[in-house]
Each structure stands twice: as C-alpha cells, then as structure tokens.
Amino acid sequence: MLKDxxxxxxxxxxxxxxxxxxxxxxxxALLFIVTVFFADSLVSVAIMALASFIFVPLGRIPLKTVLRxxxxxxWIILFTSVLNLxxxxxxxxxxxxxxxxxxxxxxxxxxxxxxxVTALLVGSTLxxxxxxxxxxxxxxxxxxxxxxxxxxxxxHEFAMMMTIALRFIPTLIEETDKIIAAQKARGADFxxxxxxxxxKAMIPIFIPLFVSAIRRADELxxxxxxxxxxxxxxxxxxxxxxxTPRDFVALGLFLLFMAGIIGMRWLPLPAFLGM
Amino acid sequence: MKLELKNxxxxxxxxxxxxxxxxxxxxxxxREGSITGIIGHTGSGxxxxxxxxxxxxxxxxxxxxLDGENIFKDKKTxxxxxxxxxxxxxxxxxxxxxxxxxxxxxFGPKNQKLSQKEIAGxxxxxxxFVGLDRELLDRSPFDLSGGQKRRVAIAGVMAMRPPIxxxxxxxxxxxxxxxxxxxGGLLRYRDQTxxxxxxxxxxxxxMARYAEDILVMSESRLVLSGSRDEVFRKADFxxxxxxxxxxxxxxxxxxxxxGYDLPDNIYTVEGAExxxxxxxxxxxxxxxxxx
Numbered sequence: 016m017l018k019d020x021x022x023x024x025x026x027x028x029x030x031x032x033x034x035x036x037x038x039x040x041x042x043x044a045l046l047f048i049v050t051v052f053f054a055d056s057l058v059s060v061a062i063m064a065l066a067s068f069i070f071v072p073l074g075r076i077p078l079k080t081v082l083r084x085x086x087x088x089x090w091i092i093l094f095t096s097v098l099n100l101x102x103x104x105x106x107x108x109x110x111x112x113x114x115x116x117x118x119x120x121x122x123x124x125x126x127x128x129x130x131x132v133t134a135l136l137v138g139s140t141l142x143x144x145x146x147x148x149x150x151x152x153x154x155x156x157x158x159x160x161x162x163x164x165x166x167x168x169x170x171h172e173f174a175m176m177m178t179i180a181l182r183f184i185p186t187l188i189e190e191t192d193k194i195i196a197a198q199k200a201r202g203a204d205f206x207x208x209x210x211x212x213x214x215k216a217m218i219p220i221f222i223p224l225f226v227s228a229i230r231r232a233d234e235l236x237x238x239x240x241x242x243x244x245x246x247x248x249x250x251x252x253x254x255x256x257x258x259t260p261r262d263f264v265a266l267g268l269f270l271l272f273m274a275g276i277i278g279m280r281w282l283p284l285p286a287f288l289g290m
Numbered sequence: 291m292k293l294e295l296k297n298x299x300x301x302x303x304x305x306x307x308x309x310x311x312x313x314x315x316x317x318x319x320x321r322e323g324s325i326t327g328i329i330g331h332t333g334s335g336x337x338x339x340x341x342x343x344x345x346x347x348x349x350x351x352x353x354x355x356l357d358g359e360n361i362f363k364d365k366k367t368x369x370x371x372x373x374x375x376x377x378x379x380x381x382x383x384x385x386x387x388x389x390x391x392x393x394x395x396x397f398g399p400k401n402q403k404l405s406q407k408e409i410a411g412x413x414x415x416x417x418x419f420v421g422l423d424r425e426l427l428d429r430s431p432f433d434l435s436g437g438q439k440r441r442v443a444i445a446g447v448m449a450m451r452p453p454i455x456x457x458x459x460x461x462x463x464x465x466x467x468x469x470x471x472x473x474g475g476l477l478r479y480r481d482q483t484x485x486x487x488x489x490x491x492x493x494x495x496x497m498a499r500y501a502e503d504i505l506v507m508s509e510s511r512l513v514l515s516g517s518r519d520e521v522f523r524k525a526d527f528x529x530x531x532x533x534x535x536x537x538x539x540x541x542x543x544x545x546x547x548x549g550y551d552l553p554d555n556i557y558t559v560e561g562a563e564x565x566x567x568x569x570x571x572x573x574x575x576x577x578x579x580x581x
Contacts, residue, residue, distance in 0.1 A: 134447030190384075196346050200377040201446060204369075217399065222387035226432065242557040 020159060024080070025148050031261070032074035032146040037155030039262040041271055044142045050273045051134050059279045060127050064134040066272065070141035079136060080145075092132050149181040158256055172246060179235070194214040194223050291358055291374060291453035293320040293343065293486065298352035299495040300338050312338040313349070314510040318479045320454070320486055320503075325476070327501030327518075328490045334507040338382075340456050340548045343488070344375035356464075365547030373402055382443030389443050390561040391422070394431050400451040416445035419482070420475035437468035440476065449480055455479065459495060473500055493541050494536045498522065498557030506533065517557045538562045 027033075032040075054060045071078050085092075105120030143152065155173035156244050164170050193210075195205070198219045300313040309441065313335040320326050330336045341347040346359050346370045353360045354371075361371035376398075379385070388394035392413050399409045417424060420441040426434065431442050438555075460476070461469040473496070480487050485505055491497055496502060497518070504521040506514035506523040514521055523530075525535045525543060535557070542556045542565070552569060556562050 025571050062373065154430065179480075194385055196341065197379045197382065198397075199343060199346055200372060200379070201398040202369075202450065203397075219385075219387045223385050227384055 018090050023245060024079075025083075025143060026074075026076055026145050027148070028075050028146065030073060030075040030146065032070060032142070034261060035139055035146075035265055036256055036258050036262045037147050037151040038159050038256060039258065039265060040142050040147055041152075041155055042158060043265065047138045047142065048135060048268060050276050051131055051138070053273075053277050054131075054279070056279060057123055057130075058281075059276050060130045062131040062279075063210050063276065064137070067134045067138035067141065070138065070146075074141050074146040076141060076145050081141070085133065085136065088132070088136060092129050095132060095195060096129045099124040099128050140205065148213060153177045153181070154252075154256065168247075172249070175246075183228075183231070186231070189225070190227055191220065219275050291356075291486065292322050293375070293425075293454055294318070294322075294337075294355040294358075295343070295400055298339070298342055298349045298354065300335075300342060300347060301350045309511050315352070316507075316512045317352075318505055318512060322487060323480070323484050323500045324503065325480060325487045325489065325500055326503040328505045328507060329494070329533060330507030331490070335510040336507050337458060337476075339507065340377060340458060340488065340490055343353070343454075343456060344377045345369075345371045348379070350384060371448050373398075374452055374523060375454045375456060376447040376450055377456040378444050378447045378455070378460060380462065382446075383431075383436065383439035385449060386439060386443060391417075391426050391431050391434070393429040394442060395449045398446055401451055412449040412451065415451075416449035417488040419479045420445045421471055421478075432532040435443060436574060437464055438473075438522045440464065440468070440472065441510050444472065444475065448475075451482070451483060452485065454486045454488065456490070458490045459492065460489060460494070462492070469496070472489045476500070494522075494534050495558075497540070506531075518557065522557050523554060533536060 035043075051060070051063055054059050054063050068081075070076075071081055100117060100121045101115065103121040104116065104118050104126045106118045106123070108116060109122070110117035147155075153174045154175075157170055160168070160170045199205070203216060203219055205213065207213075208216070295316055295318045298316045299311070302310045302312055316443075317341060328339070329335050338347060342349050347356070348362055354362065355571055356371060358375055359367065361367055365411045376453075384395050388397065395413045395416050396409050404412065413427065414424065414506050417427060418504075422438065422441050422445060426442075428440065431439060434442065440460075444457070447455065455476075457476070461479055464472065476487055476489070477500070479485060489501060501518055504514075504516065504518055506521060506528070513531065514524065514527065522539060523538060528535055535569045538559050538561075539557050542552050542562060543554070546552045546554065550569060551572070552565055556565055
C-alpha cells in the first residue's frame with residue numbers, strides 16, 4: 016500500500032533535458048524560479064506557465080504524469096487563488112454581498128497566482144526531479160557548493176548523507192510493508208478504534224522499523240569502512256561532471272527568455288492584465 | 291481444520307503497465323494434520339500464495355476455504371481467519387518489538403482477546419513448543435541470539451494456537467543446530483495440537499526430511515503436487531523448472547545409472563546410509579557364493 020507513494024519521481028531517459036549537466040539544471044531552476052517572481056503581469060505569468068510545459072516534450076516525460084502531480088496540489092492552488100480573490104481590493108468592485116467583496120483586481124490576481132504556482136511546480140520538477148537522478152542531483156549540489164569547503168563546511172559529507180537517505184527511502188518503505196503484514200498476521204488491527212488506540216497500534220510497526228533502520232545504518236557504516244571510505248579528502252570520481260556546449264546553449268536561451276519576461280514589465284498593458 | 295484453495299489467482303498492479311500475474315489459477319487441498327512443503331523458484335508466487343491463505347492479500351479471483359467456508363466472505367470471517375491460519379514471515383525476528391520476550395509472545399493472544407490467565411498459559415506453552423528456556427521470557431528480545439529471536443517470533447504465532455501454521459523459509463540463515471531446533475519445534479507443535487503445517491522452503495534437504503506432501507510452484511502456477519516420494523521421484527522434471535532434488539538423491543541416481551541396485555526413493559542421508567549398507571551386504575553375499 017505504501018508503494019503507491021512516489022518520491023523523487025525520476026524518469027530515466029536520454030532526452031536533451033536528461034543530458035544537461037545537473038549543475039546547470041540547478042542554476043536554470045533557480046533562474047526559472049526568480050523569473051517567475053519577476054513576472055508580475057497576468058500575461059507574463061501566463062507565458063511562464065505555458066513555457067514551463069515546453070520542458071514536457073524536451074524531457075520526454077508523459078504529460079499525464081505531469082498533470083497528475085498538478086492534481087496532487089490542486090487544493091493548494093485553489094486555496095491561494097481563492098484567498099487572493101477576497102483579499103485584493105483594487106480595480107472595480109464586481110460583487111458586494113455582505114462581507115464578500117470581489118474586485119476585478121482580485122480576479123486577475125487570483126488567476127495570476129494559480130498560474131504562478133503551476134509554473135513553479137511544473138518548471139522546477141521537470142528540470143530537476145523528473146529528469147535528474149537523485150544521485151546526479153546530489154553530485155551537482157556537492158560540486159556547486161565545494162568552494163564552501165575552504166570555510167570548513169563538510170560539503171561532501173552532507174552530500175553523502177543526502178545520497179544515503181534517498182537510497183534508503185524505497186528500502187524502508189518495503190520494510191514497513193513487510194512489518195505491517197507480519198503484525199497483521201498476528202491479529203494487529205490498524206483500521207478500527209479511536210484515534211488514540213490507532214496511534215498506539217503503530218508501536219508494533221515503528222519499533223521494528225527503527226531497530227532495522229539502525230541495524231542497516233550500522234551495517235552500511237561497517238561496509239563503507241571495509242572499503243576504506245574516509246570522506247571527501249582526495250577522493251576522485253569515476254565520472255566527473257563537465258559542462259558541454261549544450262549547457263551553455265541552454266543557459267543562453269534561458270537568459271534571453273528571462274530578459275524578455277522581465278522586459279515585459281515596461282510594456283504598456285491594459286489595466287486588467289496588469290496588477 | 292481443512293484448508294482448500296480454489297482457482298486462486300493474484301495480479302499485482304492490475305490495470306497499469308506494471309501488471310504482473312503472481313499466482314495463476316492455483317487449486318489444492320492441504321491434507322489435515324500434514325506437514326506440507328511448498329517449493330519453487332524465487333518469484334514463483336509462493337509468498338503471494340501463502341499470504342492469500344490467511345487473508346492478508348485478497349485474491350483477484352478464486353476462493354480460500356477453511357472447513358468449506360470462504361474466508362473472504364465478509365470482514366469478520368476474514369479477521370478471524372488470521373487466527374486460524376497463523377503465518378510466520380521470512381526473517382520473523384525483525385518484527386519483534388516488545389520489552390520482554392513474554393510480552394512479545396503475548397501480542398497475538400492479546401489481539402485474540404483472551405483472558406490474562408489464558409494468555410499466561412499460552413506464553414509458557416509456546417515457549418515450550420519452540421524449546422525456549424523459560425528464563426529467557428523476562429529478557430529483552432533484542433538481547434537474544436539470532437536463533438533464539440527466530441524461535442521467539444515463531445512462538446509468537448504458535449501462541450495463538452492456529453490449527454494451520456504457515457512458515458516462509460523458517461530456517462533460512464541459521465546453522466544446522468538452529469535449523470534442527472526450529473524444525474523440532476514445528477514437529478512438537480504438530481504432534482501436540484494436531485495442526486496442519488505448511489512450510490515454504492528452498493532447501494530440498496529440509497523438505498525431504500520433514501515434508502510429507504509437497505506442492506511445486508513454477509512461474510505462478512502449481513505444476514506438481516503429491517506426496518514427498520511422488521514429487522522427488524520426478525528429479526528430471528524438477529531440474530527442468532530450475533529446482534533440484536536433495537544432493538544425496540543425485541548421488542543415488544548416479545549410482546543407479548552406473549548399474550548399482552539401489553531404490554529410487556532415497557532423499558535423506560540416513561536413508562542413503564541404510565540403502566548402501568543393504569547393497570554392501572548383498573554384494574558380500576554374492577561374492578561369498580562365487581568363491
């Protein structure tokens with residue numbers, strides 16, 4: 016039952032997006048997010064939201080999957096939009112019903128907000144989680160942050176911790192499934208009873224799970240020591256990250272796009288499209 | 291209690307591209323009071339099959355009948371089936387969680403809503419079945435050795451006194467002494483309660499020694515079933531589906547192929563020893579006549 020949860024949904028592939036250097040993708044994602052917040056008119060946000068879907072064919076990710084992830088956060092989108100709908104009081108008043116006042120500015124802002132969240136989610140997940148393996152992502156982060164090593168920040172160790180944590184998510188999910196089945200076989204009941212008794216019924220799951228997580232950590236530490244692992248100093252990689260012309264082309268295109276979006280701030284737009 | 295499987299099928303991830311048929315139309319009757327072995331390759335559907343036997347998994351189609359009653363009939367029947375069909379998973383020692391061994395064994399009987407007094411009796415009884423020292427009952431289960439932990443976990447299921455006890459690889463990862471202790475406990479449980487025992491195992495040696503009936507699973511299907519002798523006599527078939535017969539049976543078959551007069555139903559080292567002694571006596575006898 017827990018297997019249905021998809022975490023770090025990486026789609027292995029060989030698309031142009033997959034081939035970008037993970038560091039470049041991190042930079043692009045950051046720039047993308049910044050641009051989304053710079054885009055302040057309905058038109059520019061709408062362009063951003065549409066643009067974020069360009070990554071769907073570029074990364075050869077099934078559109079269905081992307082829409083499903085949007086569906087998962089539809090309540091967040093709806094909530095932020097509706098909140099803005101009642102809060103923003105600019106433009107002409109359209110509805111005046113007791114305490115409910117809706118202004119034209121509120122409607123524009125609500126739509127802008129929904130599009131902005133959509134653009135943020137689609138853009139960043141497509142650039143990062145769908146098309147970059149968690150390992151590549153942590154590798155990229157480690158290399159980008161490596162200048163911090165000069166300040167004695169244990170960058171490599173943090174990256175290693177992240178890699179290990181990501182690696183063990185599926186293992187622990189599988190383990191949880193097994194433990195639940197085993198305790199159910201002994202008549203454990205997780206489905207009926209008050210909230211309190213249901214919480215108590217979790218003890219037979221959590222204790223074995225923690226015990227096994229600690230045991231695994233211990234075994235992994237031993238195995239790493241057996242292979243003479245001693246942290247980041249002097250460690251080389253089998254595949255070192257290297258920027259290719261492709262990365263700079265992507266960056267150049269993206270900067271152009273960003274300039275265009277920001278430039279739209281000075282375009283004379285009709286009032287209902289602006290803010 | 292009679293356990294009957296009727297056209298059981300199970301499909302994982304039914305309507306997606308990951309669809310996989312784990313169990314395909316399996317029908318069988320488990321003989322009451324028998325020790326029945328289930329053998330099969332990894333991924334042949336054994337584990338899915340046993341999880342349907344006590345209702346942890348609901349079959350995609352088919353029925354599991356306990357004394358003629360389908361356990362999937364309604365929620366109540368389904369819940370009570372878990373106590374009638376005890377299931378011990380592989381590496382059960384990883385599911386221990388209580389402060390003391392006694393409390394952990396008591397988990398099942400407590401869920402059965404038995405009285406305090408009865409639970410106390412069940413704990414002692416179960417500890418005796420698996421040959422667990424009573425002094426260990428007040429210790430933390432996490433302080434015990436691997437073999438002891440395994441026996442505590444098995445005792446935890448035996449304490450519910452299920453008329454049918456299923457164990458998935460009960461002896462895997464244990465040394466020969468540990469294996470003996472586990473199987474000794476299972477035999478004691480069967481002899482004293484008259485329960486049916488079903489053992490899933492990879493070890494042909496263990497099967498040859500303890501199982502009376504054997505079901506053979508291959509690629510989600512039940513491909514062979516019968517008494518131990520009937521199944522192990524088909525050595526060629528077992529090898530063709532990637533399984534095996536006990537080492538000693540291979541040796542006997544090879545000797546027979548080379549012209550020695552040996553029976554074809556030898557699966558244990560003890561049996562082989564006896565047969566070879568008989569053969570030796572026969573040959574001696576013949577030689578005596580010749581000279």
